[in-house]
Each structure stands twice: as structure tokens, then as C-alpha cells.
Amino acid sequence: xxxxxxxxxxxxxxxxxxxxxxxxxxxxxxxxxxxxxxxxxxxxxxxxxxxxxxxxxxxxxxxxxxxxxxxxxxxxxxxxxxxxxxxxxxxxxxxxxxxxxxxxxxxxxxxxxxxxxxxxxxxxxxxxxxxxxxxxxxxxxxxxxxxxxxxxxxxxxxxxxxxxxxxxxxxxxxxxxxxxxxxxxxxxxxxxxxxxxxxxxxxxxxxxxxxxxxxxxxxxxxxxxxxxxxxxxxxxxxxxxxxxxxxxxxxxxxxxxxxxxxxxxxxxxxxxxxxxxxxxxxxxxxxxxxxxxxxxxxxxxxxxxxxxxxxxxxxxxxxxxxxxxxxxxxxxxxxxxxxxxxxxxxxxxxxxxxxxxxxxxxxxxxxxxxxxxxxxxxxxxxxxxxxxxxxxxxxxxxxxxxxxxxxxxxxxxxxxxxxxxxxxxxxxxxxxxxxxxxxxxxxxxxxxxxxxxxxxxxxxxxxxxxxxxxxxxxxxxxxxxxxxxxxxxxxxxxxxxxxxxxxxxxxxxxxxxxxxxxxxxxxxxxxxxxxxxxxxxxxxxxxxxxxxxxxxxxxxxxxxxxxxxxxxx
Amino acid sequence: xxxxxxxxxxxxxxxxxxxxxxxxxxxxxxxxxxxxxxxxxxxxxxxxxxxxxxxxxxxxxxxxxxxxxxxxxxxxxxxxxxxxxxxxxxxxxxxxxxxxxxxxxxxxxxxxxxxxxxxxxxxxxxxxxxxxxxxxxxxxxxxxxxxxxxxxxxxxxxxxxxxxxxxxxxxxxxxxxxxxxxxxxxxxxxxxxxxxxxxxxxxxxxxxxxxxxxxx
Numbered sequence: 001x002x003x004x005x006x007x008x009x010x011x012x013x014x015x016x017x018x019x020x021x022x023x024x025x026x027x028x029x030x031x032x033x034x035x036x037x038x039x040x041x042x043x044x045x046x047x048x049x050x051x052x053x054x055x056x057x058x059x060x061x062x063x064x065x066x067x068x069x070x071x072x073x074x075x076x077x078x079x080x081x082x083x084x085x086x087x088x089x090x091x092x093x094x095x096x097x098x099x100x101x102x103x104x105x106x107x108x109x110x111x112x113x114x115x116x117x118x119x120x121x122x123x124x125x126x127x128x129x130x131x132x133x134x135x136x137x138x139x140x141x142x143x144x145x146x147x148x149x150x151x152x153x154x155x156x157x158x159x160x161x162x163x164x165x166x167x168x169x170x171x172x173x174x175x176x177x178x179x180x181x182x183x184x185x186x187x188x189x190x191x192x193x194x195x196x197x198x199x200x201x202x203x204x205x206x207x208x209x210x211x212x213x214x215x216x217x218x219x220x221x222x223x224x225x226x227x228x229x230x231x232x233x234x235x236x237x238x239x240x241x242x243x244x245x246x247x248x249x250x251x252x253x254x255x256x257x258x259x260x261x262x263x264x265x266x267x268x269x270x271x272x273x274x275x276x277x278x279x280x281x282x283x284x285x286x287x288x289x290x291x292x293x294x295x296x297x298x299x300x301x302x303x304x305x306x307x308x309x310x311x312x313x314x315x316x317x318x319x320x321x322x323x324x325x326x327x328x329x330x331x332x333x334x335x336x337x338x339x340x341x342x343x344x345x346x347x348x349x350x351x352x353x354x355x356x357x358x359x360x361x362x363x364x365x366x367x368x369x370x371x372x373x374x375x376x377x378x379x380x381x382x383x384x385x386x387x388x389x390x391x392x393x394x395x396x397x398x399x400x401x402x403x404x405x406x407x408x409x410x411x412x413x414x415x416x417x418x419x420x421x422x423x424x425x426x427x428x429x430x431x432x433x434x435x436x437x438x439x440x441x442x443x444x445x446x447x448x449x450x451x452x453x454x455x456x457x458x459x460x461x462x463x464x465x466x467x468x469x470x471x472x473x474x475x476x477x478x479x480x481x482x483x484x485x486x487x488x489x490x491x492x493x494x495x496x497x498x499x500x501x502x503x504x505x506x507x508x509x510x511x512x513x514x515x516x517x518x519x520x521x522x523x524x525x526x527x528x529x530x531x532x533x534x535x536x537x538x539x540x541x542x543x544x545x546x547x548x549x550x551x552x553x554x555x556x557x558x559x560x561x562x563x564x565x566x567x568x569x
Numbered sequence: 570x571x572x573x574x575x576x577x578x579x580x581x582x583x584x585x586x587x588x589x590x591x592x593x594x595x596x597x598x599x600x601x602x603x604x605x606x607x608x609x610x611x612x613x614x615x616x617x618x619x620x621x622x623x624x625x626x627x628x629x630x631x632x633x634x635x636x637x638x639x640x641x642x643x644x645x646x647x648x649x650x651x652x653x654x655x656x657x658x659x660x661x662x663x664x665x666x667x668x669x670x671x672x673x674x675x676x677x678x679x680x681x682x683x684x685x686x687x688x689x690x691x692x693x694x695x696x697x698x699x700x701x702x703x704x705x706x707x708x709x710x711x712x713x714x715x716x717x718x719x720x721x722x723x724x725x726x727x728x729x730x731x732x733x734x735x736x737x738x739x740x741x742x743x744x745x746x747x748x749x750x751x752x753x754x755x756x757x758x759x760x761x762x763x764x765x766x767x768x769x770x771x772x773x774x775x776x777x778x779x780x781x782x783x784x785x
Binding site: 406424451463464467475479481485517 | 578580581584585587588591623628629630653654655656657658659676677679680681682706707709710711712713782
């Protein structure tokens with residue numbers, strides 16, 4: 001993805017660099033007074049540099065918008081207007097080019113007045129599309145300019161700014177027509193500019209969605225064009241040639257400044273469009289998780305951008321990792337939908353209509369993919385939590401049973417034993433040997449029951465595990481094991497009850513099935529219980545594996561030993 | 570002989586008290602938990618405290634902790650801890666914290682009145698009492714290289730009774746042999762197991778139990 005952007009960026013940059021270089025050379029020549037004389041040499045060097053910069057930027061804007069996209073050339077209206085503006089500016093410069101070809105200078109003088117309507121058009125496009133009257137006005141100005149050329153050659157006759165009698169190559173010549181056309185052109189130019197300003201003001205004041213920067217640029221563009229037009233118009237009817245020349249120079253500078261300002265937005269728009277295009281390309285490549293959010297965030301320069309995916313089953317929004325997102329997100333958001341169902345929500349600092357359209361289509365595939373992953377993750381974490389709850393509930397139930405056995409049944413049996421002891425001692429006192437013997441027998445039988453009950457209750461839940469911890473419980477297991485069991489326990493913290501219980505059950509199972517001596521090593525920390533059993537009989541039963549799995553733990557076994565890690569919390 | 574009985578099960582508490590009184594002892598107090606025990610012992614110290622290990626609030630080792638607390642303030646009070654389970658770790662802990670005049674018995678064993686009374690007297694004398702079931706379990710545990718195999722049957726018997734806390738005289742009576750024979754058996758056993766001979770008393774018991782616990 002980045003490779004494509006780089007190559008596009010490089011080609012645009014290369015073009016701009018070339019243009020800048022060329023213009024810089026040209027400007028240097030101009031400043032040196034070698035090439036241009038007349039009104040341009042009387043303009044200050046700063047003004048000339050401004051012209052050069054405007055030339056460069058307009059050229060770059062035109063070229064950038066006309067650069068080939070992935071699928072052939074794309075001629076955008078912006079690009080065409082910028083190209084026209086470029087030509088018009090070049091024409092204005094060519095007018096003052098003393099050593100240039102006469103025809104070129106003539107052509108330049110015809111084209112130069114076009115800068116005003118073109119500037120106005122650019123400014124209007126920033127506000128909202130180009131209205132038809134604007135196109136009509138541009139056509140009128142163009143027609144009048146050509147007509148003027150037909151009537152007189154304003155260039156061949158350098159001194160002829162408002163009235164002239166030389167004809168040169170002008171096909172028709174009529175002093176009356178000249179004045180008419182001249183005034184007509186001036187009025188048309190002025191009128192175009194004024195209309196443009198009025199229309200822009202109306203649009204800008206009325207519109208609300210546009211960003212203020214664009215609005216300001218639109219106003220400036222219209223104002224600049226109108227000022228230049230006014231200067232041109234005044235200069236063309238002024239009798240004083242020197243003053244007129246100065247006015248023309250000022251007009252040129254104004255046009256260049258305006259061109260500078262209104263060329264920038266197209267360049268920015270081009271850049272943003274290109275980035276979004278490469279985003280669309282990148283998203284088609286199955287990017288890693290969370291890339292959509294990261295990419296959008298980077299491209300829009302919004303670090304707090306968040307993408308929330310809608311899970312229809314659960315009826316909530318989650319992020320890419322499946323974590324629920326707070327529904328009450330205060331920031332504005334763009335909701336992407338598909339067939340009436342919400343798909344995802346993008347929380348941004350500023351809502352951008354262009355973004356909505358572009359991201360919607362381009363990112364649909366990536367959104368789907370990430371949303372599915374998010375859904376799976378959310379379900380998975382729900383499942384894991386539920387699993388843990390089930391295990392904990394089962395253990396709690398067992399603890400309850402064990403406690404009941406201890407406190408109730410076993411207690412009552414011992415109470416009975418104590419009563420029997422009483423009976424026996426009374427029998428001894430009165431010398432009733434039979435009763436004594438019976439009491440002894442009963443006592444023996446009940447003690448067996450108590451013993452069995454003790455074993456049974458330990459199988460239900462080993463109370464010693466909760467009371468004295470894992471090492472004590474394991475030692476108790478080892479005491480009664482059918483094989484030699486060595487326990488080596490290291491404690492460096494207190495693990496969770498669930499982890500210790502799982503470890504106990506693993507050892508309990510191993511001891512129950514052991515056929516050879518076992519070596520059990522346990523390492524208990526606050527974060528996990530690590531357990532190694534050397535001599536393990538192999539194949540952990542499914543209920544033990546399930547419990548380990550519910551905790552998110554792992555068991556690995558080879559031929560001789562089993563290793564388990566049981567995380568806490 | 571003045572005894573305090575502490576057990577949260579009323580049935581057992583009353584049964585115990587009656588057995589002790591029938592044997593001529595004075596049960597000064599019967600308590601359901603250890604909350605007021607400390608204060609009582611301070612004002613009216615008994616000779617022996619008979620206390621259940623598993624009591625409210627946590628039902629784990631309240632009895633042990635209460636016993637240790639009592640001993641700290643009244644070092645002359647003997648402690649007999651009763652448990653429904655064979656919890657070797659608790660017995661070891663008890664003997665480590667209260668090395669003399671203490672005992673650990675299973676509740677079902679005390680239904681044999683003679684055993685109960687004997688235990689109380691022994692503890693009052695400063696001896697140590699360990700339930701035979703516990704000792705049998707420790708002795709019977711499977712070991713890799715069982716050095717206990719080096720002992721003869723009789724020596725093994727003697728070792729067991731030493732672990733139960735019996736004095737040489739008591740062992741002699743139990744096995745119907747002379748005290749001097751017992752002494753020589755004990756000496757040989759301790760030598761074979763490489764356990765230090767501390768003479769009679771609680772140190773010997775602890776040494777043997779520790780040996781049995783640690784050899785795996």
C-alpha cells in the first residue's frame with residue numbers, strides 16, 4: 001500500500017520540482033531584465049517572484065489533478081480550470097517578453113484577460129460547483145478578447161493601450177470598433193468578477209456544511225479576481241500610459257496571488273483522494289486486526305478516531321478486539337450501513353461527507369472482515385467467562401456438600417459415638433458385660449463409617465486445600481498414594497483458588513492412575529501455578545483438561561512427564 | 570483437673586463435657602467458638618484446653634490459632650486439638666508452634682474414653698499426643714528408598730509409638746517389654762534413621778515426625 005502511495009507522491013513531487021526549477025530560471029531571467037521589459041520590469045522583484053510561485057503552484061495543481069490514476073487518465077474539471085489558468089498566466093508573462101516571438105506575444109495578450117474569469121471559476125468551484133452563467137461569462141470574455149485581437153493588435157503596437165491607429169496583422173481595423181470592443185472587454189471582465197463575488201458571498205453566507213477555510217479561500221479568490229479585473233479595466237481606458245502600465249502590473253500581481261491561494265485546495269484534495277484510494281487498495285489486502293482504525297486515524301490525522309463494529313446478535317457495539325464499547329460516545333460519528341442495518345460506526349472529531357462516501361464503499365470488505373473477527377472474539381470472551389463461572393459454581397456446590405457432611409452428618413455420627421461411650425461407661429459401672437461388648441461393637445462399626453465418610457468427603461472437596469493451601473493438600477495425597485510420590489513445592493506468592501484446585505486435580509488424577517513413582521514439582525506465584533509431574537501415567541482425562549482450559553491454562557506432555565501452567569485471574 | 574471445652578457442634582461439646590466429667594474432671598466452661606476464649610483463660614486458666622480445630626468464622630484453622638494465642642499468654646495451659654480429618658500439616662504445625670503439652674487427636678478416637686482421659690493427663694504432664702491414625706499414615710507412606718525397611722518389625726512398632734508421643738515407660742507397658750529394652754530399641758532406631766537422640770519428650774516426637782515427613 002505504501003509503495004503505491006510513494007510512487008504517486010514521487011511523480012507529483014518530481015513534476016512540481018521540475019516546474020519550480022523551470023520557473024525559477026525564468027524568474028531569474030525576468031528579474032535580470034534580460035528578457036522582459038516594459039511594464040513587467042517596472043514591477044518590483046518581489047512581485048515577479050510571487051508570479052513565479054503562482055505559476056508553479058497552478059502548474060502543480062493542474063498536473064496533479066491530471067496525473068494518471070490506476071486506470072488511465074482522469075480529467076477533472078478542477079484540473080482543466082487550473083490548466084487554463086496556467087496558460088492564461090503564461091500568456092500574461094509572455095506579453096511582456098521583449099525578445100519573444102511577436103506571434104507569441106500577441107497570443108499572450110489575447111489569453112491574458114482570461115485569467116480573471118478562470119480565477120473566478122476556481123473560486124466558485126471551491127464554494128460549490130461552477131454555475132452556468134460563469135461558463136457563459138468566460139465564453140463572452142474569451143470571445144471579446146479574440147475580437148479585440150481581430151480589431152487591433154494590442155501587442156504589436158506597444159504604446160496602444162486604449163487607442164491606436166496601427167494595424168499590424170489585425171484583419172479588421174476600425175477605430176470606432178476598437179473603442180467599443182475595448183470597453184466591452186473591460187466591462188465583461190469587470191462584470192464577471194463582480195457577479196462572481198456576489199454569487200460567492202451569497203453561497204458562503206447561506207451554506208453551513210463547508211469548512212471555514214474553504215469559504216475564506218472562495219471569498220479571497222472571488223475578491224482577487226474582481227480587483228484584478230477592475231485594474232485591467234481601468235488600465236485599458238486610462239489615457240496615461242505609464243500609470244496604466246503600473247495598474248496592469250498590479251493586476252498581474254493580484255492575479256498571481258489569487259492563483260496561489262486558490263491553487264492550494266485542489267492540491268490538498270488531490271492528496272486526500274490519493275490517500276483514500278490507497279486505503280481502499282490496502283484494505284483489500286486482508287490487513288491485520290485493527291488496521292482499519294489505525295489507517296483511518298493516520299490518514300485523517302485524528303488520533304482519537306475509533307471504529308466500533310455492530311454485532312447484530314448481541315445488539316451492541318464492540319471494538320476490533322471484541323471488547324464492548326461505551327454506547328454513549330459523545331463525539332460525532334459516521335454510521336456505515338448496509339441494507340438498512342448498521343455495519344460500523346466511526347467516531348471522529350469532525351464529520352466529513354467525502355469520507356463517508358469513500359470509506360463506505362472502499363472499506364466495506366475490510367469492515368466485514370474485522371467485524372466478524374470482533375464478533376467471534378466477543379463471543380469467545382463471553383464463553384470463557386461463562387466457563388469459569390460454571391467451574392466455580394460446581395466447586396462452590398462441592399464445598400457446600402463437604403461442609404454439610406462435616407458439620408452435620410459427621411458431627412452427628414461422632415455425637416452418637418460419644419453417647420455410646422457414655423453407655424459403655426455406665427455398663428462398666430454396673431458390670432453389664434454384654435452391653436459393654438455391644439457398645440464396643442457398635443463403636444467399631446460407626447468408626448468405620450466415619451472413616452469412610454471422611455474419605456468420601458475428601459473426594460467431594462479437599463477441605464485442606466482451601467484451609468492449608470496446595471502443598472498441604474498434595475502431601476495428604478502423597479500420604480495415601482499407592483506409589484512413592486515426592487512433592488517439591490516452591491511458594492513465591494499466593495495463586496488463585498481456582499488455579500490451586502486445578503493443580504490439585506491434576507495431581508490427584510496422576511496419583512490415582514500412577515504405576516511408578518512420581519516426582520511432583522510445583523511453583524506457585526501470584527500470577528500462575530506451574531506444575532511438573534515426572535513419571536506421569538499419560539493422557540489427562542477430559543474433565544481435568546476442561547478445567548485447565550477454562551482457566552486458560554496449558555498442559556504439555558511427553559513420554560515421561562506432564563507439564564501444566566495454570567494462570568490466575 | 571480443670572478443662573475448658575470449645576467446639577461449635579453442640580452435640581459434640583456436650584458429649585465431650587459429659588465424658589470428662591464422668592471421669593472426674595471439672596469442665597469449667599463450654600464454648601461454641603474462640604471469641605471469648607482468650608479473656609476466659611486469662612481470668613480462669615484451666616489445666617487443659619480441649620479445642621476443635623475447624624470453627625467459625627472461616628472453618629479452617631481457628632482452633633490452632635486460638636491455641637497459639639492462649640499459649641502465648643498462659644504458657645502453662647495444655648492444649649488438646651481435635652479434628653474430624655487427618656490433617657498432617659496441622660499436626661506438624663501444632664507441634665512446631667506448641668512443642669510441649671499439646672496433642673492432636675481425631676474426634677472419633679475420643680469416643681474411647683480411656684484414650685481421651687489418658688491424653689488429657691499426658692498433656693497436663695507436659696507430654697505430646699499424636700493420633701495413631703496420623704502416625705500410621707505417615708509411617709505407611711510409600712517412599713522411594715525406604716530406610717524404614719532397615720527396621721525390624723518391633724523397631725517399627727517402637728518408632729510408631731515414639732511418634733505418637735508415648736514415653737518409654739508407656740511404650741514398655743504397651744508392648745509388654747521392659748523399659749530398658751525400649752530404650753535400646755529407640756536408640757537403635759534413631760541411629761539407623763540418622764535422627765538425633767533428644768532423650769524423651771517432645772523434641773524426640775518432633776524429630777521423628779519431621780523425619781517421616783521429609784523423607785520421600
